[in-house]
Amino acid sequence: xxxxxxxxxxxxxxxxxxxxxxxxxxxxxxxxxxxxxxxxxxxxxxxxxxxxxxxxxxxxxxxxxxxxxxxxxxxxxxxxxxxxxxxxxxxxxxxxxxxxxxxxxxxxxxxxxxxxxxxxxxxxxxxxxxxxxxxxxxxxxxxxxxxxxxxxxxxxxxxxxxxxxxxxxxxxxxxxxxxxxxxxxxxxxxxxxxxxxxxxxxxxxxxxxxxxxxxxxxxxxxxxxxxxxxxxxxxxxxxxxxxxxxxxxxxxxxxxxxxxxxxxxxxxxxxxxxxxxxxxxxxxxxxxxxxxxxxxxxxxxxxxxxxxxxxxxxxxxxxxxxx
Amino acid sequence: xxxxxxxxxxxxxxxxxxxxxxxxxxxxxxxxxxxxxxxxxxxxxxxxxxxxxxxxxxxxxxxxxxxxxxxxxxxxxxxxxxxxxxxxxxxxxxxxxxxxxxxxxxxxxxxxxxxxxxxxxxxxxxxxxxxxxxxxxxxxxxxxxxxxxxxxxxxxxxxxxxxxxxxxxxxxxxxxxxxxxxxxxxxxxxxxxxxxxxxxxxxxxxxxxxxxxxxxxxxxxxxxxxxxxxxxxxxxxxxxxxxxxxxxxxxxxxxxxxxxxxxxxxxxxxxxxxxxxxxxxxxxxxxxxxxxxxxxxxxxxxxxxxxxxxxxxxxxxxxxxxxxxxxxxxxxxxxxxxxxxxxxxxxxxxxxxxxxxxxxxxxxxxxxxxxxxxxxxxxxxxxxxxxxxxxxxxxxxxxxxxxxxxxxxxxxxxxxxxxxxxxxxxxxxxxxxxxxxxxxxxxxxxxxxxxxxxxxxxxxxxxxxxxxxxxxxxxxxxxxxxxxxxxxxxxxxxxxxxxxxxxxxxxxx
Numbered sequence: 001x002x003x004x005x006x007x008x009x010x011x012x013x014x015x016x017x018x019x020x021x022x023x024x025x026x027x028x029x030x031x032x033x034x035x036x037x038x039x040x041x042x043x044x045x046x047x048x049x050x051x052x053x054x055x056x057x058x059x060x061x062x063x064x065x066x067x068x069x070x071x072x073x074x075x076x077x078x079x080x081x082x083x084x085x086x087x088x089x090x091x092x093x094x095x096x097x098x099x100x101x102x103x104x105x106x107x108x109x110x111x112x113x114x115x116x117x118x119x120x121x122x123x124x125x126x127x128x129x130x131x132x133x134x135x136x137x138x139x140x141x142x143x144x145x146x147x148x149x150x151x152x153x154x155x156x157x158x159x160x161x162x163x164x165x166x167x168x169x170x171x172x173x174x175x176x177x178x179x180x181x182x183x184x185x186x187x188x189x190x191x192x193x194x195x196x197x198x199x200x201x202x203x204x205x206x207x208x209x210x211x212x213x214x215x216x217x218x219x220x221x222x223x224x225x226x227x228x229x230x231x232x233x234x235x236x237x238x239x240x241x242x243x244x245x246x247x248x249x250x251x252x253x254x255x256x257x258x259x260x261x262x263x264x265x266x267x268x269x270x271x272x273x274x275x276x277x278x279x280x281x282x283x284x285x286x287x288x289x290x291x292x293x294x295x296x297x298x299x300x301x302x303x304x305x306x307x308x309x310x311x312x313x314x315x316x317x318x319x320x321x322x323x
Numbered sequence: 324x325x326x327x328x329x330x331x332x333x334x335x336x337x338x339x340x341x342x343x344x345x346x347x348x349x350x351x352x353x354x355x356x357x358x359x360x361x362x363x364x365x366x367x368x369x370x371x372x373x374x375x376x377x378x379x380x381x382x383x384x385x386x387x388x389x390x391x392x393x394x395x396x397x398x399x400x401x402x403x404x405x406x407x408x409x410x411x412x413x414x415x416x417x418x419x420x421x422x423x424x425x426x427x428x429x430x431x432x433x434x435x436x437x438x439x440x441x442x443x444x445x446x447x448x449x450x451x452x453x454x455x456x457x458x459x460x461x462x463x464x465x466x467x468x469x470x471x472x473x474x475x476x477x478x479x480x481x482x483x484x485x486x487x488x489x490x491x492x493x494x495x496x497x498x499x500x501x502x503x504x505x506x507x508x509x510x511x512x513x514x515x516x517x518x519x520x521x522x523x524x525x526x527x528x529x530x531x532x533x534x535x536x537x538x539x540x541x542x543x544x545x546x547x548x549x550x551x552x553x554x555x556x557x558x559x560x561x562x563x564x565x566x567x568x569x570x571x572x573x574x575x576x577x578x579x580x581x582x583x584x585x586x587x588x589x590x591x592x593x594x595x596x597x598x599x600x601x602x603x604x605x606x607x608x609x610x611x612x613x614x615x616x617x618x619x620x621x622x623x624x625x626x627x628x629x630x631x632x633x634x635x636x637x638x639x640x641x642x643x644x645x646x647x648x649x650x651x652x653x654x655x656x657x658x659x660x661x662x663x664x665x666x667x668x669x670x671x672x673x674x675x676x677x678x679x680x681x682x683x684x685x686x687x688x689x690x691x692x693x694x695x696x697x698x699x700x701x702x703x704x705x706x707x708x709x710x711x712x713x714x715x716x717x718x719x720x721x722x723x724x725x726x727x728x729x730x731x732x733x734x735x736x737x738x739x740x741x742x743x744x745x746x747x748x749x750x751x752x753x754x755x756x757x758x759x760x761x762x763x764x765x766x767x768x769x770x771x772x773x774x775x776x777x778x779x780x781x782x783x784x785x786x787x788x789x790x791x792x793x794x795x796x797x798x799x800x801x802x803x804x805x806x807x808x809x810x811x812x813x814x815x816x817x818x819x820x821x822x823x824x825x826x827x828x829x830x831x832x
Binding site for chain 1: 654657705706707756759761811812813814815816817818820821823824825826827828
C-alpha cells in the first residue's frame with residue numbers, strides 16, 4: 001500500500017503539476033486577470049489573432065442581442081456547414097456543428113437532426129448565459145466549420161480533432177492531440193470522453209494515448225492505431241503557440257489548434273487556465289518543463305529559437321512513442 | 324517575497340488570535356470547556372440583639388476584595404436600622420443605628436465570595452503609625468524578653484515571627500507566656516497578643532479575622548491569624564501551626580483587635596455566620612469576576628450582548644469554521660460542491676430544520692425542482708424565466724408540504740423557516756445551471772456531494788465545544804484566517820490529484 005505522501009513525493013519527482021501549483025505558482029504569477037477577457041471572449045481572441053496574422057476559422061456572424069437571433073436563419077442559410085458557439089463558453093459546452101441540411105432540418109455533426117427553431121432557441125439560451133462562465137450575458141458566434149485533415153480520418157469519430165499546446169513564456173512546453181469518440185459526442189474534451197494523445201514536440205508524432213484515465217493504443221470506435229501518428233504542419237503549430245504569449249500578454253496559455261484540409265493549421269481558441277490532463281496524455285509532468293524554461297531564461301530568445309529550444313529540450317525519449 | 328509576506332501576515336494574525344485567547348484563559352479565566360465547574364461561596368452573617376428601647380447602635384465589618392478573593396453581590400438586610408459604611412483603619416465598618424427600638428431586631432449581611440483567577444495586585448499599604456499598644460508595662464517587658472529570645476533563635480523577620488508564635492502556642496508554655504495569655508488560648512487571643520508583642524518591639528503586626536471557606540455550615544467559627552509587614556507586604560502567619568502561610572481557603576474579613584460585633588444600647592443575642600458552597604460554571608464565574616473588576620475584554624465581548632443577539636452570534640461565529648473546512652476540502656482534498664460556500668449555507672439552514680429532516684427536505688425539494696426543470700426544458704423558455712418559474716413551483720410545493728404535515732400533525736414538516744427556503748431555491752438554481760452546463764450526472768453528483776459536505780459542516784458547526792470556543796474566543800477566527808492565508812499559498816497536490824495523476828508516478832515500461 002502506497003502512502004499518500006509517498007505518492008506525492010513520486011509525483012513531485014516526476015515534475016507533475018497540481019491544480020494548486022498551476023494556480024498559485026504559475027497562473028497567478030504570469031497571467032494578469034485583466035487580460036482574461038482577451039481569451040475568454042472568443043470574438044476578441046479571433047480579432048487579436050487576425051491582427052497578429054494568425055489563421056483562424058472565418059467568422060460568419062456574431063449575435064449579441066435576442067433580436068438579432070431572429071435574423072439568424074436569413075444570415076446563415078447561405079452556408080451549408082457552420083459552427084455555432086458561445087463567445088464565452090467553457091469546456092466545449094454549447095457548441096453545435098451543423099454539417100448540412102436534410103429537407104428543412106439541419107444535420108448536426110453527431111448525425112442528429114435539428115430544426116431551425118431549436119437552433120434559434122439554443123442561441124437564445126446561449127445569449128442569456130447558460131454556457132458562459134459565471135452565467136453572464138453572452139454572445140453567439142457562427143463560424144466556418146473546419147474540414148479536418150484526412151490524416152485524422154481513421155482516428156476520430158463524429159468530430160474535429162484538435163491539438164492543444166501549452167505555451168509558457170513563449171515556449172511551447174507540451175502538446176496533445178484530442179480525438180473525439182462516440183462517447184464524447186464529437187467533442188474534443190477529455191472529461192467528456194475524448195481521447196488524449198501526447199505529442200512528441202520534436203517530431204510531431206503522437207505518443208501513448210489516454211482515454212477515461214487509462215492508457216489506450218487504439219481508437220475505441222475505429223480501432224485504428226492512435227500512437228505514432230505524424231501530425232502535418234506541426235512546426236507551424238509550434239510557431240503559432242510560441243507567439244501567443246506575446247500576443248495576449250499571458251505568460252501561461254493553452255492554445256487550441258485545428259488542422260484544416262485546405263487552410264492548414266487554424267487557431268481555434270486560447271485558454272488562460274488550461275487543464276492538467278495533458279500531463280496524463282503525455283505521461284509526463286509539466287511542472288518540470290516549466291522549471292526548465294525558467295532556468296534557461298528561454299523567454300529572451302527569438303521566436304524561432306524558442307521553437308528550436310522546445311523541440312530540442314522536450315524531445316520524447318527514444319522508444320517512448322511505442323511504449 | 325510574496326510568500327514571505329503571507330507567512331509574516333499569517334504569523335502575526337495567529338499570534339494575535341492565540342495571544343488574546345491565551346490571555347483570556349489565563350487572566351480572565353474564560354474556560355476552554357463550557358461545562359467546567361468551579362466553586363463560589365455564599366456567606367450569610369446574621370446578628371440578633373435584644374434592644375433596651377433607647378438608641379441602639381450595632382457595629383460590624385464589611386469584607387473587602389483581597390488578593391485571593393473577590394466579594395460580590397454584597398447586601399445588607401436590616402429593616403429596623405439606618406445603614407452607613409465608613410472606613411476605619413484597615414477595615415470598613417458597617418454601622419447600623421436606630422433611635423428607639425424594642426424587641427429583638429435583626430440584621431444580616433450576605434455576599435458571594437469568588438476566588439480570583441489571577442491574584443489581584445497587592446495594595447502595598449504603608450502600615451498605620453503609631454500603632455496602638457494595649458499591653459500593660461509588665462506585659463511589655465515580658466514581650467521584650469520573649470522577643471530577645473526569639474531573635475536569638477532566628478535569622479530574619481519571617482523566622483523570628485515563626486519562632487515567637489511557636490513559643491506562644493507550645494503546650495509546655497513558659498511562665499511568661501502563661502502570664503501574657505492568661506486562661507484564654509483561643510486563636511483570637513494568640514493572634515492579638517502576638518501582634519502586641521511584635522508591636523512593642525517595633526514591628527508592624529496585626530491580627531486578622533475571617534472564616535475558613537472549606538468548612539461550610541450554618542454556624543461556622545471565625546478564624547484568626549497574624550499579619551506582619553515584612554519588606555513590602557503583609558505576610559500572613561498561622562497561629563495554629565506557626566508557619567508563614569495560612570490555608571488557601573481562609574477568607575479575611577476584618578483586621579485588628581476589635582470584636583466582630585459591638586453593641587451599644589442593647590445585648591447581643593445571637594451571632595451566626597453560615598457558609599454555603601455554590602457550584603457554578605467556570606464561564607459564569609469568569610464573567611461575573613470580569614464584570615466586577617471592570618475588565619475591558621469582558622465588558623466588550625459577545626457576552627455583553629443582549630440575549631437575542633447572543634443567540635444569533637453563537638451561530639454566526641461558527642460560519643468561519645465551516646468556511647475554513649470548505650477551503651480545506653477544495654484546496655487540499657480537492658472536493659467541491661455546488662457554489663463556493665453554498666454547503667455552509669445549507670448547513671446553517673439545517674439548524675432550523677434539524678439534520679435528518681433537513682436532508683429529506685432538501686433531497687425531496689431538489690428532486691422536485693429538477694423534475695419541474697426537466698419538464699420546462701420542452702417548453703423552450705429563456706434561462707432566467709425558466710429558473711424563475713422553477714423557484715415559484717418549488718415554493719408552492721413547500722407550502723403544500725408544510726400544510727399537509729401540519730394537518731397530519733407531523734412536527735418537523737412545520738419547521739421550514741425563511742432562511743432554509745431561500746437557501747433551497749438558491750441551491751436548485753445552482754444545480755439547474757450545472758445540469759445545463761455539465762449534464763444531469765454531474766448535477767446529481769454535485770448536489771449529493773454538497774449535501775454530504777453540508778452535513779459534515781453542520782455536525783461541526785453545531786457541536787457545542789466548537790460553538791463555545793468561537794463565541795468565547797472570537798479571536799480564534801484570526802487563527803483560522805491565518806491558516807486560510809497559508810492554504811492560499813499552498814501549491815502542493817490535492818488529495819484527489821494523487822489519484823488522478825497516479826499513473827504518472829509509476830515508472831514507464
